[in-house]
Amino acid sequence: MKKLLEKTRKYLMPLIIALWFSFLLLPFKGIKASAFLFIVLSLAIPAMQLLSNFIKKIHLPQIDFNRYIPQDKRYLPLLLIPLAAVPFLAEDYIIDVAIMSGIYIILALGLNVVIGFTGLLNLGFVAFYAIGAYSYALINTNLGLGFWSAMPISVLLTTISGFLLAIPAMRLKGDYLAIVTLGFGEIVRLIFNNWDSFTKGPNGISGIDPPFLFILPIDSLPDFYYLVLLLVIISVFIMTRVKASKIGRAWIAIREDEIASSAVGINKTLHKLYSFAFGAFWAGLAGCLFAAKMRFVSPESFTFMESVLVLCMVILGGLGSIRGVIFGAIILVFLPEALREVQMYRMLALGAGLVLLMIFRPQGLFRGESVSTRS
Amino acid sequence: MYLLEVKALSKYFGGVRAVEDVSFNTQSRTIFSIIGPNGAGKTTLFNCLTGFLKPTKGNIIFSDKDISGSSPDKISRMGISRTFQNIRLFKEMTVIENVMVAQHSKIRCGLLSAIIRSPSFKQEELTIKEKSFEYLELLGLENYKDNIAGSLPYGIQRKLEIARALATEASLVLLDEPTAGMNPQETEEMMTTIKNLRDLGKTVILIEHDMRVVMGISERIIVLDHGVKIAEGSPEEIKNNPMVIEAYLGKETH
Numbered sequence: 361m362k363k364l365l366e367k368t369r370k371y372l373m374p375l376i377i378a379l380w381f382s383f384l385l386l387p388f389k390g391i392k393a394s395a396f397l398f399i400v401l402s403l404a405i406p407a408m409q410l411l412s413n414f415i416k417k418i419h420l421p422q423i424d425f426n427r428y429i430p431q432d433k434r435y436l437p438l439l440l441i442p443l444a445a446v447p448f449l450a451e452d453y454i455i456d457v458a459i460m461s462g463i464y465i466i467l468a469l470g471l472n473v474v475i476g477f478t479g480l481l482n483l484g485f486v487a488f489y490a491i492g493a494y495s496y497a498l499i500n501t502n503l504g505l506g507f508w509s510a511m512p513i514s515v516l517l518t519t520i521s522g523f524l525l526a527i528p529a530m531r532l533k534g535d536y537l538a539i540v541t542l543g544f545g546e547i548v549r550l551i552f553n554n555w556d557s558f559t560k561g562p563n564g565i566s567g568i569d570p571p572f573l574f575i576l577p578i579d580s581l582p583d584f585y586y587l588v589l590l591l592v593i594i595s596v597f598i599m600t601r602v603k604a605s606k607i608g609r610a611w612i613a614i615r616e617d618e619i620a621s622s623a624v625g626i627n628k629t630l631h632k633l634y635s636f637a638f639g640a641f642w643a644g645l646a647g648c649l650f651a652a653k654m655r656f657v658s659p660e661s662f663t664f665m666e667s668v669l670v671l672c673m674v675i676l677g678g679l680g681s682i683r684g685v686i687f688g689a690i691i692l693v694f695l696p697e698a699l700r701e702v703q704m705y706r707m708l709a710l711g712a713g714l715v716l717l718m719i720f721r722p723q724g725l726f727r728g729e730s731v732s733t734r735s
Numbered sequence: 736m737y738l739l740e741v742k743a744l745s746k747y748f749g750g751v752r753a754v755e756d757v758s759f760n761t762q763s764r765t766i767f768s769i770i771g772p773n774g775a776g777k778t779t780l781f782n783c784l785t786g787f788l789k790p791t792k793g794n795i796i797f798s799d800k801d802i803s804g805s806s807p808d809k810i811s812r813m814g815i816s817r818t819f820q821n822i823r824l825f826k827e828m829t830v831i832e833n834v835m836v837a838q839h840s841k842i843r844c845g846l847l848s849a850i851i852r853s854p855s856f857k858q859e860e861l862t863i864k865e866k867s868f869e870y871l872e873l874l875g876l877e878n879y880k881d882n883i884a885g886s887l888p889y890g891i892q893r894k895l896e897i898a899r900a901l902a903t904e905a906s907l908v909l910l911d912e913p914t915a916g917m918n919p920q921e922t923e924e925m926m927t928t929i930k931n932l933r934d935l936g937k938t939v940i941l942i943e944h945d946m947r948v949v950m951g952i953s954e955r956i957i958v959l960d961h962g963v964k965i966a967e968g969s970p971e972e973i974k975n976n977p978m979v980i981e982a983y984l985g986k987e988t989h
Contacts, residue, residue: 598850605849605856606842609828613836616825623785623823624837624903625811 374405415719443589447582455581461693462588463649466595468673468689469682470642473599475671476680477608478635479615480529481538483667484545487525488640490662492518492647494552497565497657507571507652515644522640526633545667553659564658571652584653591649595642599682602638611635612680672714677724684726738763738938739784739815739907744793744803746779746962753779755962756793761907761940761955766933768941768949770973771959772982777942778820780959781909784940785817786810797907812840816905818896820912820942826885830876830895833884834867837902867902874898874928890921897928907938914945926952950974958982 378401382394447455467489474482495514499505505513529540552559559565570579571587578587602608610631613621622628651657673692677684695713699706717724737760746754754776761767769777782788784795786807795803802810816837825833842863848856871877874894879887884895893913900908913929914922926948932939943949949956950970958966958973960982966973973979 601850601852602846605846606839606844607846607849609832609836610839612828613825613839616827617823619787619807620819620823620825621836622807623787623811623817623819624899625808625816625840626836627806627808 374409375402377405378402418720444586447585452581455585457694457697459581459585459588459653461690462585462592463646463653464670464673464689464693465592465686466642466649467646468670468677468685469595469599470639470646471670472639472674472680472682472685473611473642474635474639475674476685477603477611477615478632480632480635481534482541482636482639483538483664483671484525484541484543484548485639485643485670486662486664486667487545487548488518488522488643489647489650489666489670490548490552490659491521491640492644493651493657493661494559494565494647495644496648496651497568498559500568500651501565506569507648511645511648514648515641518644518647519637519641522637522643523633525640526636529636530629530632542664542667545662545664549659549662552662559659562659564656564660566656568651568655568657570655588649588653591645595645596682596686603682607631607634615680675724676714676717678726679724681724681726684724687725736763737761738798739940740794740796741784742794742796744780744783744795745791746776746783746788747791752962754783754790754959757957757959757962757964758793759957759964759967761938763906763938764933764936765954766929766939766941766952768943768953768956769959770943770946770949770956774961775959776962777959778911779962781817781911781940781942784810784909785815811903811905814904814906815909816900816903816907817909818893818900818911818913820915822889822892822896824884824892824896824899826883828884829881830879830884830887831864831867831871831881833895833899834870834902835863837899838863838866838904841904870898870902873901873931875924890917893917893925894928901932901937906936907940908932909940909942911942912944913941914943914948922948 378398381401382398385397386394446458450458467485470488471482471485474480474485492514495517496507496510499510499513500507503510525541525544529537529544532540553562555561570577570584572578573583578584610621610626611634613624613626614628614631618628650661654661669692673688674685675688676691677686677688692710695710696706699709702709739761741757741759744754744757745752757776757780759767769780771777779788783790783803786802786805786809789804793803794801797810797813797815800813802813802815805813825836828836842859844853844856844859868877868880871880874897876891876894876898879891879895884892887895893915897908897910897913900910910929914925917925922945929939929941929952941949941953950973953970956966956968956970956973957964958976958979965978965982966976968976
């Protein structure tokens with residue numbers, strides 16, 4: 361009896377849902393549309409159930425991508441050869457995309473410090489990117505300072521802004537922190553958008569100087585590619601070393617268990633501050649590079665979507681994993697370009713890909729690399 | 736001269752008196768137990784001692800310094816470390832990394848020397864790693880060194896938490912139910928371990944429900960009931976104290 365009831369419920373439920381929705385639609389669209397909706401829903405609901413059952417049954421082998429990468433650091437310099445050869449082999453378009461992925465690698469590595477290491481959900485990270493880019497743009501166009509003197513100042517300003525955001529944000533956790541940082545991101549963008557006299561508002565700032573090497577401007581794509589490559593290498597280098605130090609371990613301890621971390625003598629407020637500031641540092645550097653490459657900045661480049669994109673890079677690669685984040689950034693910059701063939705569907709395909717990844721590999725591609733014993 | 740002096744400590748949560756006017760002293764290099772029925776305020780007392788809760792009234796004096804109301808990390812750096820009733824490990828770190836984290840405040844080298852890998856940084860990391868390994872050996876965990884902490888069996892995780900607490904180089908170690916959920920053999924091992932800690936010069940304060948453990952290893956015991964200290968003494972004295980028997984078993988009615 362009970363079984364029968366359950367069975368009728370299982371088969372009747374989609375019909376009842378479909379009937380209810382078509383009933384709701386009836387006054388608005390007429391009998392024909394309602395009937396259509398009824399048929400569609402009564403077929404679609406069981407189909408969805410089947411699909412979700414099917415997905416539950418699939419067990420993809422959990423591949424450990426770390427295994428396919430040589431752990432021996434001595435091989436790393438070999439990677440430089442293909443990387444250095446890119447400008448000779450690839451066309452300008454590819455070099456351009458490669459430069460952008462380099463900038464995004466630095467940006468994503470910065471966010472990885474905050475989210476991946478320390479476990480603080482920062483949804484307004486693009487604000488620091490914007491502050492870096494605008495600082496360089498404003499210092500360069502107003503004061504006439506070149507890249508090499510304006511960059512340290514901009515990066516310093518960004519780091520300070522990271523500290524300033526962190527001070528009120530440190531009292532908050534999880535979702536609340538996410539909302540505050542989200543608000544911060546929007547505030548920064550709106551300031552740049554509306555402070556017409558200073559930032560030229562939505563028109564943006566143009567005529568930014570490229571970096572110079574002594575008197576030679578670094579404005580051709582291959583030259584700029586080498587500059588970005590150098591800075592990416594430096595940032596990866598510093599990042600791995602900081603991760604394997606006292607401060608990196610403290611960050612990861614805070615992510616794993618805040619209470620336990622303070623029980624072993626870690627000042628968690630201070631280390632969260634460091635984390636925000638250190639993350640902002642790299643975002644500032646990425647922002648400078650972005651402004652110097654585009655030679656133009658406008659608030660449009662720093663929307664919330666940009667924060668989400670960088671967040672996706674970090675999650676796709678695997679929170680906390682440096683090589684994962686590098687892969688994540690490269691994939692998410694190159695993939696939309698490669699999908700240009702299918703034009704309007706590319707964002708859809710990318711989104712579907714991310715959803716599938718989260719279903720089958722929620723920990724990202726490279727999660728689980730150890731903290732300090734393997735640096 | 737006492738290592739820890741608790742003077743008239745009270746902790747209220749609104750109208751609830753979780754700990755009420757508790758005083759006791761702990762001598763250096765002893766095993767001191769806090770027992771009492773569920774909800775007696777034992778863990779609240781621990782949380783006050785380690786700075787996770789601010790006492791409403793009273794003072795905590797640790798090696799002649801008043802630490803009442805200090806932050807947990809500060810208290811930990813001063814030399815009191817603890818374990819938790821529900822294990823709190825850094826689950827995604829390896830076993831040795833868990834212990835290395837605990838030596839955080841012992842490391843002097845800053846960010847810059849970490850980036851350039853200065854010789855002093857390398858030396859310090861090496862020392863930390865060796866010391867951490869020693870702590871693992873002390874608890875018999877050396878074979879698990881590179882395992883991910885969260886993947887270990889329960890008993891091993893408890894031991895690792897103790898190793899981590901020791902690695903802060905605290906002189907006073909607070910253990911919150913170290914033998915909870917252990918089988919008799921593991922409990923036996925834990926008792927030996929705790930005795931070893933005392934022989935190494937540590938002072939141990941223990942919250943424990945297993946009477947065999949409490950009576951077997953503690954030198955002094957206090958009994959809490961409804962936040963109030965109802966008895967203090969040696970295991971023998973506690974065993975025969977009518978107040979304690981009443982708190983645990985209830986009053987005789989006939």
